[in-house]
Amino acid sequence: MSEFVEFEVQDGVGTIRLARPPMNALSAQVQQEIRGAAHEATTRQDVRAVVVYGGPKVFAAGADVKEMVAWSYQEMVDRSAALQASFTAVARIPKPTIAAITGYALGGGCELALCCDLRVAGDNARLGQPEILLGIIPGAGGTQRLTRLVGPSRAKELIFTGRFVDAEEALRIGLVDRVVAPDDVYAEAFALARALADGPAYALRAAKEAIDRGLEVDLDTGLEIERVQFAALFATQDRMIGMHSFIEHGPGKAEFVNR
Numbered sequence: 001m002s003e004f005v006e007f008e009v010q011d012g013v014g015t016i017r018l019a020r021p022p023m024n025a026l027s028a029q030v031q032q033e034i035r036g037a038a039h040e041a042t043t044r045q046d047v048r049a050v051v052v053y054g055g056p057k058v059f060a061a062g063a064d065v066k067e068m069v070a071w072s073y074q075e076m077v078d079r080s081a082a083l084q085a086s087f088t089a090v091a092r093i094p095k096p097t098i099a100a101i102t103g104y105a106l107g108g109g110c111e112l113a114l115c116c117d118l119r120v121a122g123d124n125a126r127l128g129q130p131e132i133l134l135g136i137i138p139g140a141g142g143t144q145r146l147t148r149l150v151g152p153s154r155a156k157e158l159i160f161t162g163r164f165v166d167a168e169e170a171l172r173i174g175l176v177d178r179v180v181a182p183d184d185v186y187a188e189a190f191a192l193a194r195a196l197a198d199g200p201a202y203a204l205r206a207a208k209e210a211i212d213r214g215l216e217v218d219l220d221t222g223l224e225i226e227r228v229q230f231a232a233l234f235a236t237q238d239r240m241i242g243m244h245s246f247i248e249h250g251p252g253k254a255e256f257v258n259r
Contacts, residue, residue, distance in 0.1 A: 005033035012197035038089035060109030100189035122182030
């Protein structure tokens with residue numbers, strides 16, 4: 001049983017909920033529990049989309065600095081791989097993932113949000129990578145995922161200064177995708193996840209794989225990844241359902257069976 005990370009499923013949507021008040025500090029234990037929840041979300045057939053949520057007040061204010069301050073270089077060499085693996089487990093969930101952000105998403109909290117495919121933020125959200133203010137740099141993917149999302153110049157400015165970004169600026173630079181009232185954040189994220197959960201699971205998985213893997217390679221290799229994923233979907237029942245439904249009823253009417 002997890003102490004600080006809950007996983008629940010409703011209507012095809014799995015919610016990974018951080019529950020370590022007051023600020024959801026991402027201790028080594030929390031990181032390990034996030035990895036376990038991500039594995040469950042990956043393997044459960046009744047989960048077709050995922051929401052990552054920190055609760056109504058705060059997403060996650062960062063790493064547990066009180067825990068880290070005593071670690072030696074040798075300890076961090078060992079622990080840093082586990083830290084990245086926990087967050088990468090979220091990024092590698094082969095289903096649509098949405099971060100529901102209220103309040104602070106800083107440091108590791110921002111990096112956790114970056115692991116999701118989409119981000120819904122409350123208008124009270126504050127995001128940032130303030131590690132430089134501690135004399136370190138992001139260590140759970142911030143230098144890589146933030147750069148890929150907002151571009152190298154913006155990423156450098158945010159990481160070099162450690163400043164916080166409010167919801168309006170985050171939306172403008174593409175750091176988040178939707179901004180709503182704080183009380184509506186989880187409901188908005190859940191509704192979006194629920195709509196995606198009704199989609200063709202293998203096509204969504206293929207799209208995510210093609211996009212994510214394509215970012216790691218040159219264009220020609222990315223196009224080959226896309227071609228293989230595209231062709232493979234012609235072996236699915238959902239492809240037949242989608243095409244026949246389009247011919248008979250027009251777009252957006254298909255009822256997929258995830259096969």
